Structure formats: C-alpha cells, structure tokens
Amino acid sequence: MAFKLYELSAQYQQLIDLISSSDTERPEFTDTLESIEEAIDDKLENTAKVIRAIEAEANAIKVEEERLKKRRQALEGNADRLKDYIFQTMQATGKDKVKGAHVGLRLQYNPPSVRLLDEKLVPAHYLVEQHPTVDKKALLADLKNGIAVEGVELKREQSLRIV
Template sequence: MSKLYEISERYKNIQVLLDNPELPNEEIKKALDNIGEEFDTKAENVAKVISSMNSDADGIKKEIERLQERKRVVENRVKGLKTYIYEQMQSTGKKKIKGILFTLAIQKNAPSVNVINEDVVPEQYKVPQPYKLDKKAILEALKQDIKIDGVEIKQGTSLRIR
C-alpha cells in the first residue's frame, strides 16, 4: 500500500502533465492508470484535479475578460486622441504635420459604399445567405409532441461532479 505523501506526489505529477498542452491524452491516461489506488478513491482524487483545473479555467476566463475590457478602453482612448488631432488639424487648416518621429496627415480614405435603401438594390448585387436551423424552436416543438420530419430528440449521458 502506498503512503499518502507518495500518492499526493503522484497527483501533483499528474497536474504537471495536465498543464502541458502538447502531451497526448493517452499519456495522461497511462499516468493515471499507474497510480495504485482503489477505483473509488482514484475517481474522487481525479475529481479533485478536475475541480482544481476548473478553478484555474475560471480565473483565466476572468483575466481574459478583464484584459479585453482594458483593450477596449485603450482602443477607445486611441480613437479619441486621433479624433482630437484630426479635429484640431481641420480647424486650423493644416493638412500635414512633419515631426521628428511621426508625420501626421489628413488624407482621403479608400472609397466605400453607403447603402441608402437595400430594397431597391438589384438582385445581382445581393449575396444569398445559407439558412440556419432554429434548434431551440425545434426542441420545444418536439417536446410538445409536434412531429417534425428529419429530426428527433436525443439525450446522452455525461459525468457530473458535485
């Protein structure tokens, strides 16, 4: 029988393996299979690893959201500063400023189309869009015993850890 600290060390090693995205799942499964424990105990310990990884994923998600918000703020600040310079150059009649590091110039953008009334545009300029099934509406209809050809309700199983 393994000592507790040896088992703990094995699970720490598993955590290191899980943190390596290049390691194939088969290698992780082999490492888990090599931990000599009773099945129920092993399953619970793997659930602890899963819980720890879910916490890591939640933390990463929150950090991504924080950084995306920060990025949005910085991009808006840049846009505001560019608008400020543009407006000031327009009001003073300057078309170009040559500095030591940067040259600022007001220039024309590439031409673009402004759609005034989409309904009167000839069909040859319209791109057909592929349809998309409304699976939520289909599921609700099937639950109300409405028969719809080509679809059925499926219900699988999965592991739930509480």
Template structure:
C-alpha cells in the same frame, strides 16, 4: 494504478466471483478494489472540478482584458481624433517629427445621399427587391463633371501617421 486498469480488474474479478461466489478471499479482494475505485473516482472528480474552476477563472480574465482593451482602444481613438481636429483648425497639412510624420490625407470622394427620390433611376440596380444605389457610377459621373440631383459628393481628410 489507473482508473481504467482498476475497472478492468474489477470486471475480471466479478466474473470470477459469479463462478464461485462463496470464495472468501475473492470477496475480500473485491471489497479492497471497490474502495480503490471509489477513491480513484473521487480523485478524478476533484481533477475535473479543478480544471473547471481554472477555465472559469480564465474566462473571467478574458472578459476583464476585453473590457480593458476596448477602453485603451477608445482612448487612442479620442486622442487621434483630437489631434486631427487640432491640425484641421490650425490648417496644418503635414508635421514631420524625428520618428513620425503626421499628415491630413484627402480621402477618396464618397457619395452622400441628400434626397434619394431626386437621383435618376439609371444610378440604381433594379432587379433587386430593394433598389441599390450604384455609388461607383455616381462618382465616375461626378469626376466627368456631371451634376446629379439628390446627392452630394464629399471628400474629407483624415489623419495618417507614418
């Protein structure tokens, strides 16, 4: 019998008991149900505690696995950075293997700000509280051969694995 069923029965019996409180048989039955309800409540709390303990164990495992994943990702990045540095030092642009082709690919140009006060105002968006540098316009001007003071356009290479 489920807890809610016992609860319904208990309420019905309480109603009956309030109509005829001197009925001994009814009182004995009520005492028996009371014991069953206490037992059901106790067992329900045991289930709750068990589920809470499982949730805590899973949460601890999540934290452990997150730390392990981060360490593995960091190791992979260090090895990748090392491979990139070796290829740059040895001036290798591309290495073809049986399974992978590793190359140093030229990234799109990017703006490196050297001195913000030397950059002409036309390269800033000004209706904002803090003027924002329009880097795309600077790149376009650089590609057109214009020299813009206060910035340097850099084009780096990065490792690509295919």
C-alpha cells in the same frame, strides 16, 4: 502497489466476469470486489478534485482575461478619441501634414467604399441570397411535445457532473 484507474476497471470487469461464469458462490470474491470498488471510488474522487483545481485555475485566467480585455478596450478607446481629436484639429486648421521630430501626421483619402442610403431601392441583382438556417430551439420544443419531424431525432446524452 498503486493501480491506475484503467487497471482497476479491468480487474473489476474480470472479477465480475469470473463471478458470473462461476456456479458456486465464493465469499472471497465479494471481499475482493468491494476492495476494488473502494479503490476505484477513491481514484475517481481524487481525479475529480484535480478537475476542480484545473477548473478553478482556468476560471481565474478567464477573469483576468476579462479584466485585460476591458483595459485594452479602454486604451483603444482613448487612442481612437485622441486620433479623432487630431483629425478634427487638422481639418479645422487646414493642415494636411505635420512633420514632428519623432512622429509625422498626414491626412489622406481612404479607398472608395459604399454607403447604403436605402437598401430597398438597390436593384435585385446586387442582393445576395441567404441560406435558411434551422431553428433548433423550436425543433427541440416540438420534439419534446411529441411532434414527429422528418430528418431529426431527439437525443439525450450523458455527461459528467462533479457535485
């Protein structure tokens, strides 16, 4: 009968509780405890193997995404260069419209926009205030060096590493 990992963990904890509450030493407890530990170790290792397989597939997808992103960017660049070529040619020849059998082309004005010539000369009432952000790297360095900083604490959490 194959047990699930959480079932094995519960059995292990029950046995530990039974051993710690018992006054007499019973050798069968040790054998049972070792067999549950082996089963847990096997389940954990097999789960880690599944994690590695999933991560390998995710990495393969990531590599493919990067390849497709580069291809998309190259195609977009080609399209932008060709648009600019058409734009320059239409401007140079004075054409505002070209009506083709399948595609029409037209030069048009875009909505008005602002171009900053010198940001220092812009009146203060046009400036937007920025909220300060916390420099977490500097805070971490100070906390590691034993400097107490009000409003923060140094924390250290555990995580799983599959080796």
